[in-house]
Amino acid sequence: MSVPGAMPKHNDRLLCFYGDDFTGSTDAMEALAKSGADTVLFLDPPPPELLAERFPNVRCFGVAGVSRSMTPDEMERELRPALERLHAYGTAVVHYKVCSTFDSSPRAGSIGKVLELGRSVYPRQRYVPILVGVPALKRYTLFGHHFAAAGADGGTYRLDRHPTMSRHPITPMRESDLRLHLREQTDLPVSLMEWTALDGVPEEVSARLEHRLEVGEPAALLFDVIDDPRLEAAGRLMWREAEERGTGLFVIGSSGVEYALAAHWAKEGLVDPGGARLQAAEQADQLLVVSGSCSPVTQSQIAWALKRGYAGIRVRARDWLEPGRADEARRSLLKQALPFVEQGRNIIIYSADGPEDPAIAALREALNARGMEPADSGRLIGTQLGRLTSDLLRATGLRRILIAGGDTSGYVTRELGIYALSCLSAIVPGGPLCRCYSEDPRLDGLQLALKGGQVGGADYFERVRLGG
Structure with missing residues (x-):
């Protein structure tokens, strides 16, 4: 029986992640650092002795990859051993970090291929959570459709009508329903935990999740995210799943995964946002x-x-x-x-x-x-x-x-x-x-x-x- 909010007993590190590009990886690192969880991002999977000797106090760490530009065959060769390596670290959560605009296609950076690899490397996992919305970055998922702001001062658009993402030179978004977008990349079924299902007391929300798993038996469950309360509710559900598994829970998503989990960790006292070490840097003479x-x-x-x-x-x-x-x-x-x-x-x-x-x-x-x-x-x-x-x-x-x-x-x-x-x-x-x-x-x-x-x-x- 797991104790709510308790750390899984196998490891004192909360999370490790693999980023499909470097900018997204620093985004995830930033979200964790803001929460008060010391985090380091590596260019390659770090040897355990490097973590122990040089970074003994980090609660989370990541590996920055370049899989967003890879073909499915390249991803098979690169990601399968990488995901197996991450699994071996024994962190509570293993997160495959994707861009918050879900950049992907059947030919480049296929997230469907990642889902297939995740199900293979983590065969006993009940389902793979997928969470892409990040309110802090003006990214929202509503009834499965994804929306993103166009720049700091621009409006918010459905992905298939977004002025940039709909015309992306490599992975143009033709479909805003992320389930349909994934259907072009994998045959594995993906169900939805819509925003209304995330309302209510924790017991009610958990019961709705269990119902979706029983009815559809999905390989993955996509979480709507439209605001911070529902983001934290999704984080609570993912953390509960990680506690009950007792070993790494494989998750796919944007830095919204880090924001969601950190919000729940803060409520449970696992991290202290007041202890975040970020501060303004000195001015540089040249850039x-x-x-x-x-x-x-x-x-x-x-x-x-x-x-x-x-x-x-x-x-x-x-x-x-x-x-x-x-x-x-x-x-x-x-x-x-x-x-x-x-x-x-x-x-x-x-x-x-x-x-x-x-x-x-x-x-x-x-x-x-x-x-x-x-x-x-x-x-x-x-x-x-x-x-x-x-x-x-x-x-x-x-x-x-x-x-x-x-x-x-x-x-x-x-x-x-x-x-x-x-x-x-x-x-x-x-x-x-x-x-x-x-x-x-x-x-x-x-x-x-x-x-x-x-x-x-x-x-x-x-x-x-x-x-x-």
Whole structure:
């Protein structure tokens, strides 16, 4: 018999998560850090001795991946061993972190494939909770349909009518009902715990959940999220399931999973939000921005910064399709950037100026001509931008950088020579400033912000430079 609110006896760590991209992973880390749960994000699954020796007090930890741009076959090879590794850590909850706009398709970042892998790695689990709504980020799920705000100052749209997500270059959202969206990716049945079922005393809400499991026998249960009370109710149900299992509960969702669980943990006294260590960072003399994003939100941020004196360097991504030419192009960009650093200028290196930039279609055509998938653009741009960023950091000693774009962030960060991140300062929800850990003393303590396409207002870059 489990005691309500008690920690599962097998482990004193609450949760570990695997992010399908880096910006979403820092978003989950931020949600946990705000709750007072010390959290570290690793680039690769950490050896147990590293956790024990260097991070003995962390309550939660994550691994930042790049599976959002992978095909199902690639996900099978990459994710199955990763999920088995996470299961072996013995945390109460194991969370596969997806973007809060549910970016996925049958060909790229298939969440349906993740569900199948989860059911395989956790065969005795009754159902897989799926929770995507995050009120703090203006993401809502209502009767299974998902809605998202368009930028910090924009309206809220159903995903299939969202000005960005409906036209995403790799994973455009054609359907807002997340159950129907998943049906294109897997044959496993998904039922709904609608928002009205989350109202009432805990016993009533639990009984409604049990009824849905008995009637439909679903492989997964999608939770509506329209406000914080229902988010906390979903967190209570997930935690109860984790307690009763006594071993890792596999969950799929956005950082709403962390917000939901943390809200319940705070009520049960498992975490203390008043003990959160986030604080404003000091102002940086210079900021380097590296962007592979084609979001209109990032477009407005680039325009805002350029008008205020930031130096812009445009990348011609097609030059990176051939290895020999890629090296030459990277050296040319480095040569352009160095004088701006010497002048004390803030710098933006970017590959696209919004979703209508002709360079996007040109790159796609070039990829197609070489038999490559559109999703390969993220790997191509991110890897080359990462090498350029690494060269620039080592040549100049810059200490604060910002990377824009979910796929870009993952590939760039992996080129930097760091092994972990922790939250330093909350700039805007979903876009914190982080502290880097590296064996290289030139990079240890580097300050890094990772920004998804939809995160932040027009002045976000400058807010990162100012530290809060």
